[in-house]
Amino acid sequence: MKRIVLTGGGTAGHVTPNIALLPKLKELNYDIHYIGSYEGIERKLIEEFQIPYYGISSGKLRRYFDPKNFTDPFKVVKGFSQARKLMKKLKPDVVFSKGGFVSVPVVLAAGRSKIPVIIHESDMTPGLANKLCIPASYKVCCNFPETLHYLPEEKAVLTGSPIRQELLNGNKLEALKFCNFTANKPVILIIGGSLGSTIVNDAIRLILPELLQKYQVIHLCGKGKIDPALTGTNGYIQFEYIKKELSDLFALADIVISRAGANAICELLALHKPNLLIPLSANASRGDQILNARSLERQGFSLVLEEEALTDRKLLESINKLYEDRYIFMDAMSKSGQTNSIELITNLIEQAVKESGHNTEE
Numbered sequence: 001m002k003r004i005v006l007t008g009g010g011t012a013g014h015v016t017p018n019i020a021l022l023p024k025l026k027e028l029n030y031d032i033h034y035i036g037s038y039e040g041i042e043r044k045l046i047e048e049f050q051i052p053y054y055g056i057s058s059g060k061l062r063r064y065f066d067p068k069n070f071t072d073p074f075k076v077v078k079g080f081s082q083a084r085k086l087m088k089k090l091k092p093d094v095v096f097s098k099g100g101f102v103s104v105p106v107v108l109a110a111g112r113s114k115i116p117v118i119i120h121e122s123d124m125t126p127g128l129a130n131k132l133c134i135p136a137s138y139k140v141c142c143n144f145p146e147t148l149h150y151l152p153e154e155k156a157v158l159t160g161s162p163i164r165q166e167l168l169n170g171n172k173l174e175a176l177k178f179c180n181f182t183a184n185k186p187v188i189l190i191i192g193g194s195l196g197s198t199i200v201n202d203a204i205r206l207i208l209p210e211l212l213q214k215y216q217v218i219h220l221c222g223k224g225k226i227d228p229a230l231t232g233t234n235g236y237i238q239f240e241y242i243k244k245e246l247s248d249l250f251a252l253a254d255i256v257i258s259r260a261g262a263n264a265i266c267e268l269l270a271l272h273k274p275n276l277l278i279p280l281s282a283n284a285s286r287g288d289q290i291l292n293a294r295s296l297e298r299q300g301f302s303l304v305l306e307e308e309a310l311t312d313r314k315l316l317e318s319i320n321k322l323y324e325d326r327y328i329f330m331d332a333m334s335k336s337g338q339t340n341s342i343e344l345i346t347n348l349i350e351q352a353v354k355e356s357g358h359n360t361e362e
């Protein structure tokens with residue numbers, strides 16, 4: 001049986017694409033193992049799939065000053081030695097990494113053991129973790145054509161991002177029951193990224209009374225970010241994080257307000273959901289969400305409101321405009337060509353296993 005190790009974590013955006021690959025990998029008869037951090041979101045998300053999970057020590061590699069910069073290198077070194085041991089023990093035929101800091105020691109350890117590694121970069125420009133991993137990789141998958149310019153030509157492959165296929169089969173009625181909403185009022189779904197966004201949450205809660213006159217609101221607000229004062233408000237429901245019901249919530253949503261994380265926007269596009277994107281500002285990141293959002297805006301798929309321009313009036317206006325023009329956005333998205341990312345990536349995985357001649361047909 002062919003054996004694959006998946007890795008990636010830190011935020012859900014580095015885990016959900018791995019989850020999207022699971023059904024196809026199972027169909028191809030892979031023995032699947034996962035390496036993540038001890039306590040990261042990946043542990044919780046992978047738990048329900050009955051895949052052996054190995055926690056390793058993980059530290060963040062920062063380019064800015066933080067007291068943790070003095071302790072994290074030790075964690076990274078420990079993580080590398082744990083990953084080396086796991087590679088020797090598991091002897092996988094191939095490793096697939098969705099990125100995030102925990103993936104770095106895993107990829108480097110696999111490289112040392114001459115195990116082929118395929119990495120995936122979802123953002124427009126490679127993040128620091130993936131940059132460190134590129135030399136040890138066999139192929140680098142990417143989501144945007146623009147990213148090809150930042151990658152070594154012989155390794156880069158434009159695959160798009162794998163999307164959990166169950167998201168396409170949501171049930172609106174189930175979601176109505178789940179949220180206790182009426183069918184007579186439009187629904188807005190708000191996703192502040194996988195960890196939630198305080199800025200988006202505050203902005204929405206400020207205009208909530210006005211929003212609720214016209215819409216019902218499902219708010220995915222992030223861990224620890226529920227506002228207890230709003231619990232029980234008619235037409236408003238908050239969740240920290242939603243797993244299997246997300247497909248139903250998407251089916252119910254007339255419009256979506258979202259951060260511009262790479263996976264979230266791919267899902268919105270695949271589902272043809274009219275969306276308003278509020279990208280994470282360049283002060284808090286390397287600015288990739290702004291590039292993601294502007295790329296979708298240019299193609300006529302999204303409305304964009306940058307944090308710097310975010311006021312309560314502007315937000316309300318943009319939401320109403322999005323709702324009025326929703327069919328225009330849906331039409332544009334329905335004409336966008338979608339790649340079958342799962343197929344492309346699993347083909348690369350199969351190719352890597354074949355070329356390595358590693359452990360096959362045991």
Ligand SMILES: CC(=O)N[C@H]1[C@@H](OP(=O)(O)OP(=O)(O)OC[C@H]2O[C@@H](n3ccc(=O)[nH]c3=O)[C@H](O)[C@@H]2O)O[C@H](CO)[C@@H](O)[C@@H]1O
Binds near residue numbers: 243260261265267
């Ligand atoms: C703050 C930060 O570092 N953000 C980065 C992070 O975002 P983040 O982790 O938020 O990533 P994405 O928006 O790409 O993905 C979030 C994933 O979580 C899922 N989801 C979200 C909420 C929920 O309740 N349930 C649920 O299942 C979404 O459907 C999606 O599949 O990784 C992305 C991909 O590298 C980057 O583009 C973002 O810039």
